[in-house]
Amino acid sequence: MQPEVVEALASRFRLHRLDQVADKEALLSEVGPHVRGLAVGAQTPVDAKIFDRLPRLEIVSNFGVGYDTIDAKEAGRRGIIVTNTPDVLTDEVADLALGLLLSTVRQIPQADRYLRAGKWPTKPYPLTSTLRERKVGILGLGRIGHAIARRLQGFDVAIHYHGRSRQSDVAYAYHATLLDLARAVDVLMVVAPGGAGTEGMVNAEVLAALGPDGIVINVARGTVIDEPALIDALRSGTIHSAGLDVFAKEPQVPQELIDVERAVLLPHVGSASVHTRRAMGRLVVDNLVSWFDGKGPLTPVAETPWSRRA
Known part of the structure; x- marks a missing residue:
């Protein structure tokens, strides 16, 4: 994740950095039962095993339009919203x-x-x-x-x-x-x-x-x-x-x-401009903020559709 994304998430949420700890299992055991939102990179695998470790998970915000590394169908079955970053790239x-x-x-x-x-x-x-x-x-x-x-x-x-x-x-x-x-x-x-x-x-x-x-x-x-x-x-x-x-x-x-x-x-640089990666990062954050503000996700994927509640 770009520094601006990390800073924006840290300013709004209690942020745990799984990508920066040596013992990921220990961190998951400690904070997993309390985690409600997940921000992930475009190539980060997220499957049923991760969902099992995060029983209170509500939303996965993916950095990228492709989300084939996320088991979105399983997320939908569990009532977890998955978002991506379409349009901006x-x-x-x-x-x-x-x-x-x-x-x-x-x-x-x-x-x-x-x-x-x-x-x-x-x-x-x-x-x-x-x-x-x-x-x-x-x-x-x-x-x-x-x-x-x-x-x-x-x-x-x-x-x-x-x-x-x-x-x-x-x-x-x-x-x-x-x-x-x-x-x-x-x-x-x-x-x-x-x-x-x-x-x-x-x-x-x-x-x-x-x-x-x-x-x-x-x-x-x-x-x-x-x-x-x-x-x-x-x-x-x-x-x-x-x-x-x-x-x-x-x-x-x-x-x-x-x-x-x-x-x-080319080394997978399709969206790799400063302008576009910043826009993608903002959308990752905005999806999480909108969700936890009670306004619903901005860009949910097809497998986890969202109907705005009254």
Whole structure:
């Protein structure tokens, strides 16, 4: 958690820092029976075992829009509210997604390394791929997916999407299955949430359907892509290239991916600007303050809906 978040929480609540003690079990045993609210980082596992240790827990405020590390269904079953930080990071992640796409298509990092290595005087950098005449498929047309689509419109590319259902208010081409989407496009933008329901859904068959000019961009969760299958597809030329901001086991990145010259790899920086992280932190605090002021949560997740009580 950022210092501003910690300071804001400490000014309003009695704050216990599980992340700063050597003996976490001892602290949980001491304060667990009294804890009513939990502020967690985006990759912090929160499951039934934690809920058992916090019998008075009312709310979990998550720093991040993704909350696949929290067992939200179990929280809902126990009457515990889970909140996340949507909207405040949508534009930042969408901007990064487009930057990652352009960097991958035009090989911007590779060209930068080429110049720095002093190779330009020897010969020009090789010609690259292009966005011209490409069809872009978005896996997960939620808030961030919509923001990415709006930005893509400025590049005059055809936009397709796949999700749980067709959205009646958009004109983009809908595909009922991910495989159908992959067959129709040559760029796949992965913006689907993580979790068991999406794990490994971008698999070898989907990658093969993209074809040898296919490009995969992932700004969602690393688990959505079958990482070994992606490595094989890149090595064999089954697809052209990949731009990844997320990985299956962060911060460890497979050496096989690092060794692929046609992959652009970022250290999960989609929302990592000072402006956006501050806004996310404020929303973590505001959710807790609103809850304990009796006003209800500001941004509850779908598994723990909230109806304002009289």
